[in-house]
Amino acid sequence: MTYLGARGNTATQMTKLERELTYEKLGEWTSLDKMMTEQIDMYLSKIKLDKNYDLGDILRNMRMSDAFSQSEADFRRRELYGIEAINDFVGVIEANEAVYHDILQLWAYFVVTMDLLTISNGSFALDLFKKLNESSKGENIFFSPWSISTGLAMVYLGARGNTATEMAEVLHFKKEEKTVVSPPSSNPSRGRPRKRKMEPEQNETREIHVGFKTLLSAINKPNKNYELKTANRLYEEKTFPLIQRYLQLAKKFYCAEPQAVNFRTAAEQARKKINSWVTNQTEGTIQDLLPTGSVDSRTALVLVNAIYFKGKWEKQFIKENTFERPFRVSKTKTKPVQMMFLKDMFKILCMDTMKLKIIELPYIKNELSMFILLPDDISDSTTGLELLERELTYEKLAEWTSPDRMAKVEVEMYLPRIQLEEGYDLKLTLSSMGMPDAFSPGQADFTGLSDKKDLFLSKIFHKPFVEVNEEGTEAAAATGIVIAERAHLKAIKFKADHPFLFFIRHNKTKSILFFGKFCSP
Template identity: 35%
Template structure:
């Protein structure tokens, strides 16, 4: 049997009690580079007709919290996928620098929480890392009272995401074998530096194929200066819409073809976002894009295993640095839930991740019309951190 660990970032990890069984070198402190695009590639498999929103930053942070208690092969796999050093001091400093950047933000809030089974004690080294690096508090909870435990965790997530992420953890995910739940919640609300004028919003066609379209509320703004670029290698154009007061922006990459998103997405994994943005220049652009609101949830066990973290789900998992007791732990469930709302005033987004561990378009002259499927990323323009990303592929017919 194994123990379950849960993280709600609207990403959570559930650790369960498991059966006892017998370096990565280069450090990348920016989770928005390889990890974010690798994650996106795995998530979109089989979701060709589905709108997607993820928070790589939320998932990265929750996994980082779990990593603080990992050892052996589990630690090596997680370090490789997360692109961090296996050296404890270096990895802690990487996450400390990452999270410190947003502590004073008026638009973005990041919260972490550790729930531990009543009667169990955390390793002092894990407590120190969770408090000093992740600013995470630990609460004791009785997971065998699954309804009460789930309500407690979900209430915390709702309070940290302005009620945008609800019912993250189902009571069925928790039982007497659940030992820990690690939760991360992210909430963002920002206003465009150049807001779209509501009087210019009108019904327009959004093309889901070469011959099929649906009417959407298409926003437009007056001509303004934005970072903009046309990329022949991507067969696409990109524009960066800044938010007011902070170094945060939404990057939109629009394929030239109405059906070009799958081809673009195939290239994203090897795309260097920093170099791409260096090729963009300030130009006067009229931007038209649809208003959209997305809720998205996914269990990430298979995705993370495919990315190279299979050990943490097996009976060979090593999370010996989490609890003082000698019980073997493995991750039984990883769930991510995200929300985004984009309108004339700006954008609002939230995400949560939980980890549970149990007993064993053709662009013409400075006008960008997003009237067919496109990729987007909400990012930090200074560090390149990808906070949210996803794609818009379809709207419901009226």
């Protein structure tokens, strides 16, 4: 439908039209009893428009601000909020042909799905940390929950029966009361919406995998401000061929093409091939993920996940201000560290009830941040982290680090240089968390992955690396009183000279990419 004003001051006429236009008037003007068919000389210029709008602020001003508020949004009792609203317009008109793509409905679908998935992944991250912490008292911990969740989700894609049920519980892929807005058809008709045909097994879990696809796309989006990429791969014994449908879905949702290798007669060659892929994906930071002897002729399937991140601080530490200082491992024991120092404005939360301070250290452009959770002090012979470790949940973590809880104040920041390289075989850990069937030759059901009924998950290796220095961070992996922002407040001292927890978050998706505990230099 095209409106053309009469000759005269076209700008004035257009302004009047824009001011007076309502949907009721538009409906009246374009009704069949108002319009007539006549022969006319039609002149229409070729038009090509490419516009991109962030509708968040606009919709807020149109009085739907609650939908974008983490504290006020109410989507059927879910803790969801609109991260952003985007409407892409691509219109091409030549003669009588036009293309218009509106992804506002897709936005609703993906925000709901992504936020649910972020909560699931975050809850899994805290569960896994607590389980690793049980066997790592007094030791450093560092892992990538995002990488592990993504890799396991790729396996979950082919899990069936009780194996799938257990994995869903551990990964928090629970479906109770889960309502998800369906995406529109890619070729919508003018009449009744066409039903999307799906495979039966995908009806229950499709939203999970669509959510991962969306998160992967957002996290892996090229960015000149930092390097961040994730990759996942399955290596299966070649005599256990994967079914074509699984291969298609793994590629569609996870950009993964599982690799067949010869574990049976060439296990060492397969091990080197896997290690080479990991080294390449992590820019050389992760070497020898699989140690000698870790795979053999009995190996049926190996899950490998890799993630690499390198970013510079938005406010860099000055190297000349770095000196050797004591790090208090306990109340009576210290170890020397290279302690960095910076005095600047940072977002911080001080909680008297938890005897805890939380600070956000953003990377350039604030697209990713490191959060440090530091107990006020060590009161006994322990690390001082026990209360935090016991009380910490994802819901509390999300609340404490939300923008409306943290205040920007001047901080004297002391942070040790950190370099951690850990290695985990997560088989026993994940099994004890509630998914033993996946690792049991007699119980595992991966019939959605392979026609072979005796396929089971034999190894899950995870080897993360992190280095924190004055410039920034390089990492890889295979309610309390809020201090108001006032200029005259005395600078807060945030001195990380005793054990603390930390994590790196992708701010747009709220995804926890890395999580760790630093307690022993």
